[in-house]
Amino acid sequence: MNMCISVSENWCAVLVLFSVLIIGKAEIFIVTIEGEPIISYRGGVDGFEATAVESDENIDTTSEIVTSYARHLDLKHDMLLGMLFEQGTYKKLYSYRHLINGFAVHISPEQAEILRRAPGVKSVEKDWKVRKLTIHTPQFLGLPTGVWPTGGGFDRAGEDIIIGFVDSGIFPHHPSFATRNTEPYGPVPKYRGKCELDPDTKKDFCNGKIIGAQHFAQAAIAAGQFNPSVDFASPMDGDGHGSHTAAIAAGNNGVPVRMHGHEFGRASGMAPRARIAVYKALYRNFGGFVADVVAAIDQAVYDGVDILSLSVGPNSPPANTKTTFLNPFDATLLSAVKAGVFVAQAAGNGGPFPKTLVSYSPWITSVAAAIDDRRYKNHLNLGNGKVLAGIGLSPATHSNQSYTLVAANDVLLDSSVMKYSPSDCQRPEVLNKNLVQGNILLCGYSFNFVVGTASIKKVSETAKILGAIGFVLAVENVSPGTKFDPVPVGIPGILISDVDKSMDLIDYYNISTSRDWTGRVRSFKATGSIGDGLMPILHKSAPQVALYSARGPNIKDFSFQDADLLKPDILAPGSLIWAAWSPNGTDEPNYAGEGFALISGTSMAAPHIAGIAALVKRKHPHWSPAAIKSALMTTSTTLDRAGRPLQAQQSSETEATKFVTATPFDYGSGHVNPRAALDPGLIFDAGYGDYLGFLCTTPGIDAHEIKKYTSSPCNYTMGHPWNLNTPSITISHLVGTQTVTRRVTNVAEEETYVIRTRMAPAIAIEASPPAMTLLPGASRKFSVTLTVRSMTGKYSFGEVLMQGSRGHKVRIPVVAMGYKR
Structure with missing residues (x-):
């Protein structure tokens, strides 16, 4: 074997040692170098056999061929750094070997410049931050997910399919991941991931259901952001987010959701028998770094996961990459898909504004968030006969009994506590227990709740400590479009979110409360009672696209030029989802110390799709990631439960929220339909070459x-890019007439499909042939011709519907904007 393991062959001839002057503050850089990673190495280096596979195949990562080539790449990375820089002036954080050939390194900007100019170096990108894609503040409200087909009604739902979660870790002791009452989980020979030990208990994190658990924090540590006491130097979830997403996709079936002595129902993952592989790269106080996330993805694919669930997106565009599809995040995921891994990624939470997506590429399934049919409502009955509507996931006060209302500002122990803004009821020690006991405590909803320094959970704890019967939180001023989440509490409690209704309450309280000349209360005479808010009300208007869910059109570069590719791809439940939480989690102050949480975001939508993809993969183990994505998209629905076109929440200056008819830029192909996705009839397949x-x-x-x-x-x-064989058609700049081709493959019995089209009047649409018959396994091409009829300056929407003689329906959205030239 050649002893000069070269980075690029000219290193052998010239060994230049730079003595580096380190001036700038060290930062983290992601470096890619010449030479193929394992996934695409076809041979050519002396002594190392080819490791590449055909598209959509898994590599046998246990083979000696693969491990020796991996060691070779590692050594190349170390040699390059060792030749350029003196020992101790740099720190290599990771070697990336499987999906990309490169490494992450902690060096000064001057050293990065030297690396950039070194022979054999392809790119040097400064690391940047990522964030979790949950919605926190009460500004957003979605509605809890109702009944969801858990694994399509079969017991083996997702059996032996491995879902990798690049997230904030897992709380392994949660009943959603327990194996005590389940059929035993056997080994999965193809998976080679490891299980880290908990540094405190010395026990590993795995139990058969959880099959792998690792953490990635080298970049976070190098950046000085990692705090082991709260972030945990292990796969332990110090946040809650990772446990929540894992439970949505693959949590056990029928786990009782109990909080404050009430059972809110039973939680189940989409694929309850799927295995969970944890790759922790997100942390509660700072999010995470791309270098750590890329290392986690690289490892997950190397270990043999089938599906990746990513509820994470970049904070901002990368510094050097202009193309959205080639930022290091998406480029790594392209190699993951080449290895046969299906990737579900949260679309982002920048809605309802256009072009807010953080998931761009055709090889990724980008998931938008829907609100479902459950609403939790409650009401406050006042002594003057008025009934005020509000939100409160709480039990009622005793029936037929009214209680005295006392405002926090009127029961202060002394006036010096005003500096604590006592009206938001966060500090029981500043209020007079003798005046509160047995009454309903009236509190004010301040800005502190919006920024997270005050919580409804704390109001309920304050009321409980003081012996109150219950509490009312009144919202006195609010910006348009603000939404409020219902929060489960153990005592009667209600939030009056409508400012006019809050004024009715405050006026009644002031009229009924007599005061002396100093303003001190002589007698409290206002009374009220709180209704039962624990039972959900079901609405037929669901699903709807959530206000915060990121919207298209998709962009091809960070100058925000429109792409010829539709995003998001699909809509799934994402608002007010009940799932597992980590008791260590402080991600959401209302759920600190709890075992379950009700939270919202496209973060919650992505694992629904990851879990449903596991069901499809279980039924069709040899399907490519594109085939699975196609099955999910072409069988989705664009109608709500009442049979009307889907609606999308929009912010409004006057009302809290208004609804508009949704478009593919809101929902992609539509809302997922798990049962139909298992039997799509036809698929639109694509691979790495496409x-x-x-x-x-x-x-x-x-x-x-x-x-x-x-x-x-x-x-x-x-x-043209619009000829990529995706289950959607997008032409962002249509001039005159364009013909688009698609290829479908029959994955069912022989069937004849009639092809129909419809489009908004500004664009003419026609499909050819009008019908076709496909034998099992056969593929056929068809074309769709679009012609500009009139320039409207807006996108036109339509669809191609393929109706099968055996009952299959295959629908793809069509999006185009007409131009003169």
Whole structure:
């Protein structure tokens, strides 16, 4: 074997040692170098056999061929750094070997510049931060997920499918992940991930259900942001978010959701028998770093996961990459898909504004969030006969009995406590227990609740400590479009979110309360009672697109130019989802110390799709990630439960929220339908070569940039990016007439499909042929021709519907904007 393990062959000839002057403050950089990663190495280096596989296949990572090539890459990375820099002036954090060939390193900007110019170095990107995609503040309200088909009604739902979660870790002792009362889990030979030990208990995190658990924090540590006492130097979830997403996708079936002595129902994952592999790279106080997240993804694919669930997105665009599809995050995920891994990613929470997506690429399934049909409502009955509507996930006060209302500001122990803003009832020690006991405590909803320094949980604890019968939180001023989450509490409690109703309450209280000349209360005479808020009310208007869910159109670069690709891909429940929580979790102050939480975000929607993808993968183990995505998309629905077109929440200056008819930029192909996805009839398949063609034909992307990230030369036979075989059609700049081709494969019995089209009047649409018959396993092409009829300056929406003689319905959205030239 050649002793000079070269980074690029000219290193052998010239060994230049730079003595580096380290000036700037060290930062983290992600570096890619020449030479193929394991996934695409086809041989050519002396002594190392090829490790590459055909598209959508899993690599046998246990083989000696793979492990020796991995060691070779490791050594190359170390040699490059050792040749350029003196020992002790840099720190390598990770070697990336499987999906990309490169490493993360902690160096000064001056050293990064030297690396950039070194032979064999392809790219040097400064690391940047990522965040969890949950919605926190009471500004957003979704509605709890109702009944969801848990595994399509079969006991083996998702059996032996491994879902990898790149998230904030897991709380392994939660009943959603317990194996005590389940059929035993056998070994899964193809998975080679490891289980870290808990540094405190010395026990590992795995139990058969949880099959792997690792944490990635090198970049966070190097950046000085990691605090082991709260972030845990282990896969332990110090946040709550990771346990919540894992339980949504793969939590045990029928776990009772108990809080404050009430059972809110039973929680179940989408694929209750799927295995959970934990790759912790997110932390509660600062989110995470791309270098850690890429290391986690690289490891997850190397370990053999089938599905990746990502409820994480970049905080901001990367510094150097101009193309959205080639930022290091998406480029790594392209290699994951090449390895046969299905990727579900949260679309982002920047809605309802356009172009707010943080998930861009065709090889990723980007998931938007819906609100479902359960609403939790409550009411406050006042002594003057008025009934005020509000929100309160709480029990009622005793029936037929009214209680005296006492305002926090009127029961202060002394006036010096005003500096604590006592009206928000966060500090029981400043209020007079003798005056509160046996009464209903009236509190004010202040800005502290919005920023998270005050919580409804704390109000309920204050009321309990003081012996109050219950509490009322009145919202006195609010910005338009603000939404409030119902929070489960153990005593009667209600939030009056409508400002007018809060004024009715305050007026009644002031009229009924007599005061002396100093303003001190002589007697409390206002009375009231709180209704039962524990039972949900079911609405037929569901599902609806949540206000916060990120909207299209998709962008091809960070100058926000429109892409010829529809995003998001699909809509799934994401608002007020009940699932497991970590008692250590402080991610949401209302659930500190609890075992379950009711939270919202596209973070909650992505694992629904990851779990449903596991059900499809279990039924069709040889399907590619694109085939699974196609099955989910073409069988989705664009109608709500009442049979009307889906609606989307929009912010409004006048009302809290208004509803508008939703478009594919809100929901992609529509709301997921798990049962139909198991039997889609036809699929639109695509692989690595097709994605490469998409990149190569997208105007504005430099072929050198594509080669830098994919190590593949460009192939332009696709002609246009809109010819990528996706289950949607998008032409962002349609001039005159364009014909788009698609190829479908029959995954059912022989069937004849009639093809129908419809489109908004500004664009004419026609499909050819009008019908086709496919034998089992056969593929056929069809074309869709779009012609500009009138320029409206807006996108037009339509669809292609393929109706099968055996009852299959295959629907794809069509989106286009017409231009003169």
